[in-house]
Amino acid sequence: MSEKRVRADARRNEDAVLEAAKAVFASSGVDAPVREIAAKAGVGLGTIYRRFPERSDLVAAVFRREVDTCAAEATALAESHPPGEALVLWLKRYTAFIATKRGLAAALHSGDPAFEKLPGYFRSNFEPALTALLDAAAAAGEVRAGVAAYDLLRAVGNLSIASDEDGPAYTAGMVDLLIDGLRFRAVRPAEK
Amino acid sequence: MSEKRVRADARRNEDAVLEAAKAVFASSGVDAPVREIAAKAGVGLGTIYRRFPERSDLVAAVFRREVDTCAAEATALAESHPPGEALVLWLKRYTAFIATKRGLAAALHSGDPAFEKLPGYFRSNFEPALTALLDAAAAAGEVRAGVAAYDLLRAVGNLSIASDEDGPAYTAGMVDLLIDGLRFRAVRPAEK
Amino acid sequence: MSEKRVRADARRNEDAVLEAAKAVFASSGVDAPVREIAAKAGVGLGTIYRRFPERSDLVAAVFRREVDTCAAEATALAESHPPGEALVLWLKRYTAFIATKRGLAAALHSGDPAFEKLPGYFRSNFEPALTALLDAAAAAGEVRAGVAAYDLLRAVGNLSIASDEDGPAYTAGMVDLLIDGLRFRAVRPAEK
Amino acid sequence: MSEKRVRADARRNEDAVLEAAKAVFASSGVDAPVREIAAKAGVGLGTIYRRFPERSDLVAAVFRREVDTCAAEATALAESHPPGEALVLWLKRYTAFIATKRGLAAALHSGDPAFEKLPGYFRSNFEPALTALLDAAAAAGEVRAGVAAYDLLRAVGNLSIASDEDGPAYTAGMVDLLIDGLRFRAVRPAEK
DNA sequence: GATGAATGAGAGTTCATTCAT
């Protein structure tokens, strides 16, 4: 059987769809018509519906894929940079992730069961990643301890939501301001 | 004579529509069906369309009315509280204003000409109001100087957008963290 | 479309929709596209959906209206004709009713809650009507007693389903054959 | 050599498809998705379309196959039972045939050219079969003569259409009633 | 030959906007 070759095509198409969806969601929000995504991906409507029976399934798939990618970078950064720097760099990376999620917050509250697991997925991937970065930075006396990673994720997330509109430079500035908030009353290690 | 009566009626209706729209936008977002607003206001659909030829006109009207109300409170607070406190209180008030604007950010980017002037209206009302509060607080050494009021408006705005979801307490906490960022490196008057 | 229609014509529109639906259901079955009905009624799609939020509501409304009309004729016929004749005439009338119900039987078994009450409506209107006719005819010795009205309703109903195809004359002939079945072993009053 | 094997395979597949289609049509109607049939037959969609270029071709093929089988049983019954009994038994068998044809009547009126020849096929197979049974029963004085076989085919067919719904017992009862209609005024052979 | 991924027309349904009353 030529199953494998067919699958290769399918995989290519699935990638194309996810890429197109990511782009369309970023520019037009998660409520963008499925047709627009199909057109951008260069596939038929049915191809999308075959893999993602409801539009919400597609939204969820794009979301998960990007969460995976973004969370993976946290450890990479932690290994290649000093703690404070790694923290800031990753928050910036995370900022870019959020910037493509226009309209998702609203969708998450729509009650659609396809979205039910997304907040959990988000948290279980990002919270440990950011906690590690935060702990390391606190240990180095760069930031105050005791700030919940999850709260910070949401705060930076909210700050980043309008990034397209205000420009990345603005978002960066505000995240810096928030990090300054963390630095306020930070305790430097005694020996230092 | 009858003109006057008619105007009074019209005004009453317009108020009812704006109040209803404000409530509906806050709970269902600015994409809520016009019908819902008409029903809540107790008027016919046509009455809304007479005054606000397109949906976006109604959104804009509600927005402007609330901007006016909120901006007016800045001066009131400045007169009745010490600078640092007035700043924090108003930011909290502003936080409540934003919390009812779910979906507006997206609408502002829709390209609808009815929304074109809204950002300008927002800025020209809120920026001076916050600048005054900020300057007073900086003069009192409560916060660092040099932070642009407009940037802060957007930052707090974004932090507040998800307030319903995360709870007002969370929003308050994050705004406090941001204000801590402002306090970081603030220069106390004595040292000046 | 015509220029004059609205509130007073709402009634006219509802009638037009029901008439159009009746005709379309009769010719294309109850699964006919709503668009087709709208076109035939000369109204917009939304007009139909305003009154009949789901297509099944429209099907149900048409059904009820015709049940009412047809059942009412049973008593009229009973009063104006001798028992045996009234029975046959009404069954013929009922035959015409069924002939327009193509596809309804299947729809009734679809599990759609909008159809749940239809069989009950059908039965509670038609069964008493036919029972009266049957009893009178049996009392006159025209047909055998002991045949359940409901069974006969279904039998004649099924015989009539394809009437369009086979022609009313054929249906009439077969209903006659069925009635001959009823006459077989009928007990004449004198012999009683 | 391999040709023979391929043919055997093909035949096996065709059989599987026809069996599956028969079952699916019986349970879900002739409008059931082709996919469902392919899945039940354990073949790919393409395999069905290779042999039956359109859905309607498959419907027609299933129909013809069952007509053949059912018609063949008429002669078998005539040889193994007395005339009146053979008639009743075959009508019951025919009743089962019809019971699996839900939705076909509507399809026949769709105007699809693939169905054009089906009524003729039906008639040319069943009419002689039933005529023979009817003539034999009339000759034996069991039923009245002069009833057209074709009319009776359609009548019993229509009575049977809803058999699933009303239950086979009900259908049997109504067919019996119809046969009683035939017995009404039957002329017993003088000598008997 | 068989497979099933891909296609896209078409159907149901929603809701902004128009306009007769």
Added chain:
DNA sequence: GATGAATGAACTCTCATTCAT
């Protein structure tokens, strides 16, 4: 002026049919 019935564009989703592998 107010009302709400009517309109129809636009959206999601289904499934017959085609065709690359």
